[in-house]
Every structure is written in structure tokens, then in C-alpha cells.
Amino acid sequence: MHIENRPSQEPSGESFRDAQTNMNTHLEVGIDDLSFRPEDTTAVISSAQKYVIPVRALPDGGESLVYPEGDPKAGQAILDWEGKPIGERGVVFFNEKDRCWQAVKGDGSAVIMINQVSNEQAKLLNDRFGIISQGDRHPTLSDLKELLTFASDELGLHDIYNSSNDYVEKKLTPLRGIDSPGESSNPLGLMKRKDGEVCQALFLPGKISFKGTASAGSQLFDNGAVIVKVGDSIHGVQPDIFLETYLLANGTPLTSTDSIHQQ
Structure with missing residues (x-):
């Protein structure tokens, strides 16, 4: 750009x-x-410490990336900053801090990022993520929605937004001392901007x-x-x-x- x-x-x-x-x-x-x-x-x-949730390839790609019912733009495609649709299917969620809808593609290229996460909150998120991704099971759309609800309602984390694997790889670094569940090849867990x-x-x-x-x-x-x-x-x-x-x-x-x- x-x-x-x-x-x-x-x-x-x-x-x-x-x-x-x-x-x-x-x-x-x-x-x-x-x-x-x-x-x-x-x-x-x-x-800032950020918690990164990988959005692995979802069955059927996830949900339609449109504004949900109740929004003035309900049914319209959620657009990126260039006015282009984010994608066809994935995950739609709300950033309560900025009062705007967010969307990520469900093709395995995206992540959901939670801002201002403490070490203790990260451990609780790790525990919850571990439950929904036991063994070789990848989190489903409903699993991810449940995790975001847990972060917002139980942990008071409301600044949640979209990002990509590429951004995480280039700009963030994992924080030592906080174990992350899941495969090391997927960006996951507590991170911060590179020094x-x-x-x-x-x-x-x-x-x-x-x-x-x-x-x-x-x-x-x-x-x-x-x-x-x-x-x-x-x-x-x-x-x-x-x-x-x-x-x-x-x-x-x-x-x-x-x-x-x-x-």
C-alpha cells in the first residue's frame, strides 16, 4: 500500500x-x-501484550462475512479499507471498544487478536483454547465464538480485532514464560510487538x-x-x-x- x-x-x-x-x-x-x-x-x-487466536481452515469456510441482523447494514458484505469484501466466509465478531464489526476469513490465513491481555488472562485463554482444540481437533466456528464470548464476558477483554498470520510473523514475537497450547507452526498465545x-x-x-x-x-x-x-x-x-x-x-x-x- x-x-x-x-x-x-x-x-x-x-x-x-x-x-x-x-x-x-x-x-x-x-x-x-x-x-x-x-x-x-x-x-x-x-x-501492549496481545493474545493471538489462529483461525484455522473452518468447515464450509465458516459463516457469511456480512453485517448481522440488527445492524443498519444487515446483509451487506463487510468491506476492507479499500472498499473490497473481506471474503465470502469466515468469522464475524464485534469490537466493543471501537464499536465496529470485524471479520476474518476462514481459510486458515487469518488470526483474531485480543489487546491488553495480562499474563493471568493469557493462561486462562490458553486453558480454554486447549479444551476446544484437544488432540488433532481444530476449533470450529462455534468454538471460536464461545472463546471470544469468554474473553469479553468473563475476562473483560473488549478490544478484539482482525489480523493475519503474515502480520504476526513479521511484527510480533511470543512472550517467554507463557506456554501456548497447540502446534508451534500456528501463531497462538501471548505476544508483543518486536523490539x-x-x-x-x-x-x-x-x-x-x-x-x-x-x-x-x-x-x-x-x-x-x-x-x-x-x-x-x-x-x-x-x-x-x-x-x-x-x-x-x-x-x-x-x-x-x-x-x-x-x-
């Missing part, structure tokens, strides 16, 4: 803050509205609706949005989560979004 390095395009000639004051809804912002030049962003590193991986971050004030490369739907932000670019991946992060899971590139803790370049 090519990101054009150009100055920020402010909606209707206004700043994002000024435009927001004239709206009662979330201001829609896309990748092309932003500048990711070094001088327009802040260099940060991730300290030395510097990201570019910027802050958008106000109510924001943002669709990046890492989300199937538009992420909603009520109190500003931090947009993070790492490699070719661009995604939004809720400000409270960002402050808990990122550091300045020099290792200094972040205490406020005031430390992040604003566009």
Missing part, C-alpha cells in the same frame, strides 16, 4: 476541531486526509469515525482518536488505551495525548 506523504487535508478548509464543533455526529476521517510525514507525527513504540519497531502517531480531537487498513468497519471515537502507522498498517486507537500501551520512542511513558502531534 502506498501512502502519499503530503500535508494534512482539513475538511472544508477547517481544522478537525473546528469542523467537529459544527457537527452533531462523528467526523469521518480517512487515511488520505492525514499526513504521516515524520514532522507531522510523533514516534512511539508499543508495549525496535517504531510507529508514527498523531492525535485527532473531537468525535471521530476512522477507517484504517486494520479494521473491517469504521472505528468510533468519542473523545479524540490516536491514529498509529506501523509499516503499511494504519489503525485508530482509543486515547485511554494508547496511553496505557504506548511509549515515546525513547522509552518515556505517555501521560497525556498532549505529547502527540495533533492534526
Whole structure:
């Protein structure tokens, strides 16, 4: 993916803050509205622990990758950031933190990632995953749904999103001391971003609706949005989560979004 390095395009000639004051809804912002030049962003590193769940090839591919009943887009295909369908079949789930639907393909190329997972929570997820994948049995669609419900309802983990085996292999590293069940050839268990991986971050004030490369739907932000670019991946992060899971590139803790370049 090519990101054009150009100055920020402010909606209707206004700043994002000024435009927001004239709206009662979330201001829609896309990748092309932003500048990711070094001088327009802040260099940060991730300290978050993430739990990776492999989505192995599912029988019949899983469920149709469409918005579920009750959603205004019910029955429509869930699209990626380029406006293309994620796929035909797989797993559909909801990110409660960003209030958006997510989808992964059920062909064995995708993973589901849970953010901000403690060592103890990872052990509980390992135990539950071990139950649904005993022997040579691969988790089914219903097994994966049950695991996500367990993570959300029992462990209070609500920041759940889609990713791929390729991303995990290139960007993440397993955390030592936390055993992962299953085959070592499949990305699984507690991981973190590889050391030395510097990201570019910027802050958008106000109510924001943002669709990046890492989300199937538009992420909603009520109190500003931090947009993070790492490699070719661009995604939004809720400000409270960002402050808990990122550091300045020099290792200094972040205490406020005031430390992040604003566009």
C-alpha cells in the first residue's frame, strides 16, 4: 500500500476541531486526509501484550462475512479499507471498544487478536483454547465464538480485532514464560510487538469515525482518536488505551495525548 506523504487535508478548509464543533455526529476521517510525514507525527513504540487466536481452515469456510441482523447494514458484505469484501466466509465478531464489526476469513490465513491481555488472562485463554482444540481437533466456528464470548464476558477483554498470520510473523514475537497450547507452526498465545519497531502517531480531537487498513468497519471515537502507522498498517486507537500501551520512542511513558502531534 502506498501512502502519499503530503500535508494534512482539513475538511472544508477547517481544522478537525473546528469542523467537529459544527457537527452533531462523528467526523469521518480517512487515511488520505492525514499526513504521516515524520514532522507531522510523533514516534512511539508499543508495549501492549496481545493474545493471538489462529483461525484455522473452518468447515464450509465458516459463516457469511456480512453485517448481522440488527445492524443498519444487515446483509451487506463487510468491506476492507479499500472498499473490497473481506471474503465470502469466515468469522464475524464485534469490537466493543471501537464499536465496529470485524471479520476474518476462514481459510486458515487469518488470526483474531485480543489487546491488553495480562499474563493471568493469557493462561486462562490458553486453558480454554486447549479444551476446544484437544488432540488433532481444530476449533470450529462455534468454538471460536464461545472463546471470544469468554474473553469479553468473563475476562473483560473488549478490544478484539482482525489480523493475519503474515502480520504476526513479521511484527510480533511470543512472550517467554507463557506456554501456548497447540502446534508451534500456528501463531497462538501471548505476544508483543518486536523490539525496535517504531510507529508514527498523531492525535485527532473531537468525535471521530476512522477507517484504517486494520479494521473491517469504521472505528468510533468519542473523545479524540490516536491514529498509529506501523509499516503499511494504519489503525485508530482509543486515547485511554494508547496511553496505557504506548511509549515515546525513547522509552518515556505517555501521560497525556498532549505529547502527540495533533492534526
